[in-house]
Amino acid sequence: MDEIQLLIFRISDQSFTIPISRVARVVDTLQSRSFPLLKDKFEGLFIFENKLIPIIKLADSLGFQGSNIYYTNLDESVVIINYDGYYFGFRVDAIEGIKKVKDEDIKPVDPDVQFLNGIDPAFISGFTESDGQTIFSVNTEKLLVYTLAN
Amino acid sequence: MSSFKSTPTQIKGFHRLLVFEVGSKRLATPVDIVRTIADLEESMLVLSDSESQDTSDTRAKINLVDLLSLYFPEEIGNQSDEKKLIVLKSDGTRLNGIIVDRVYGVGSFSDLFPVPDGIFKLPDGVITHIITTEEPWFEVVNIQKIIEINSLQEQRQLHG
Numbered sequence: 001m002d003e004i005q006l007l008i009f010r011i012s013d014q015s016f017t018i019p020i021s022r023v024a025r026v027v028d029t030l031q032s033r034s035f036p037l038l039k040d041k042f043e044g045l046f047i048f049e050n051k052l053i054p055i056i057k058l059a060d061s062l063g064f065q066g067s068n069i070y071y072t073n074l075d076e077s078v079v080i081i082n083y084d085g086y087y088f089g090f091r092v093d094a095i096e097g098i099k100k101v102k103d104e105d106i107k108p109v110d111p112d113v114q115f116l117n118g119i120d121p122a123f124i125s126g127f128t129e130s131d132g133q134t135i136f137s138v139n140t141e142k143l144l145v146y147t148l149a150n
Numbered sequence: 151m152s153s154f155k156s157t158p159t160q161i162k163g164f165h166r167l168l169v170f171e172v173g174s175k176r177l178a179t180p181v182d183i184v185r186t187i188a189d190l191e192e193s194m195l196v197l198s199d200s201e202s203q204d205t206s207d208t209r210a211k212i213n214l215v216d217l218l219s220l221y222f223p224e225e226i227g228n229q230s231d232e233k234k235l236i237v238l239k240s241d242g243t244r245l246n247g248i249i250v251d252r253v254y255g256v257g258s259f260s261d262l263f264p265v266p267d268g269i270f271k272l273p274d275g276v277i278t279h280i281i282t283t284e285e286p287w288f289e290v291v292n293i294q295k296i297i298e299i300n301s302l303q304e305q306r307q308l309h310g
Contacts, residue, residue, distance in 0.1 A: 033287050036175075037221075037270045037277065045269075045280065045287075050160040052263040052280055085156030086266065144154070148268030 002103045006128075008135060009079065009092040011059050014117060015135045016092075017099070017128065022140055024048075024082040026095055041147045043091065048080055051087055056147050058090035058138070063120035081140050088144060101128055106137060122146070158264035161279070165259050167290065170236065171252040172217045173225025176288045178281060181256050183238050183294060190233040190249055212237060212245045215300050221272060238293060246297045259283055262290065273299055 006017035007026075025048070032044025032055045043055040055078065075094040080087060106126040113121055116136060123146070125139035167178040168187075214235070218225060237247040262279040270277050276299070279290040 035270070035287075035289070037272060037289075039269060039271055042269055047160075047263065047282065050263075051157045052265060053157070054266060054269045084154055086154035087157040148154075 003100050004103060004106075006099050006101060006137070007079070008096040008099055009077070010094045010096055011062065011092055012064055014119065015096060015133060016062075017135055017137050018079070018081070018140055020098060022081050022083065024080045024087060027078050027080065029076050030078055039147070039150065041150065046089075048087065048089070053080060053087050053089050055089045055091065056143065058092070058143070061120070061123060061143060061147065062138075063115070063118065081144075083140060083144055086144065088147075099130070155267050157266050161262045161264065163260065165262055166256060167259055167281075168236070168256050169254040170234070170250040171254065172250050173222045175222060175225065176254070176286075177250075178259070178288065178290045179236075179293050180290075185237045185239045185245075187253055188235045188237070190235045212247045213297070213301075214247050214249055215297055216249045217296070218249070218251065221276075221296075236293070238297070246294075248293055248296070265289075 005020040007020045007023050008015055008017050010016070027048075030046055032046045034044040038044065038054070041057055041061060043057050045052050045054055047053070076091055077095050078089045078091050079095075080089040105128050107128070108126050109116065109121050109124050115121065116124060116127075117134065119136065123139050123143045124136045125142070126137045128135050128137070166181045168181045168184055169176065169178045171177070212235075232252050234250050234253045235247050236250060236253070237245055240246060259281050260283055263282060264279055265277050267274045273295075275292055275295045277289045278292050280287050281290060
């Protein structure tokens with residue numbers, strides 16, 4: 001059985017995961033630079049390892065409209081993703097840890113469901129359960145494709 | 151196989167750029183593409199026959215693009231008489247230029263950061279780099295690309 005390592009993070013009261021193989025770095029709070037002509041789903045840009053990295057408003061994309069995660073939380077972090085050489089980041093409320101799960105422990109999301117605990121399932125590829133809590137897996141590729149296209 | 155272009159890295163060294171303003175936006179473009187800069191006088195301009203945004207200098211027949219109306223319609227342009235015409239170098243018979251609100255001058259800037267694809271509301275290739283050595287950061291634009299896009303749009307409109 002193949003195992004996969006996941007980074008667990010929290011936005012508001014909900015936990016999410018992404019494969020740790022996609023994570024380039026987790027950095028403490030940083031202020032991104034806003035540009036009026038950036039697409040609406042981007043919060044801003046910042047420099048990481050000599051590259052200009054766009055920060056995606058993940059909380060907004062997942063349906064946390066009006067979320068107060070920005071600029072208010074001392075525990076917040078920015079997760080930087082390396083998707084086949086294309087770097088982008090998103091802000092999270094807190095990093096909760098790393099977890100190993102078996103492939104079969106990640107269950108698919110019902111394609112007919114419209115909301116998962118109030119979350120838009122468009123960028124959710126599956127979920128795991130831990131201590132009675134549901135943890136959603138974010139599909140970083142879909143998130144990036146959609147954000148760049150809109 | 152990923153369809154994403156890898157995020158480009160910083161370009162080291164010094165780059166000579168012409169810095170100008172459109173509305174409240176400070177922008178820059180490589181100075182080596184610029185042929186001349188002139189005051190923009192109302193008397194120079196007559197509206198072309200088409201309904202495009204272009205105007206023509208009746209003496210030099212310069213094809214002009216008004217950056218403000220094209221990309222920054224929400225901005226209020228400079229109402230004073232500081233508007234400038236930036237004419238680009240050309241290999242052919244047709245000269246191209248852009249109208250800007252103010253020209254700051256030419257400067258050397260280090261450490262340009264190339265812009266990854268797909269992040270701006272404008273077509274890819276219009277904003278090429280970000281200058282981070284000055285506050286606030288500002289964008290380097292490819293004026294040739296803007297003129298190319300504008301010409302294509304005009305041709306499409308003309309041919310229905």
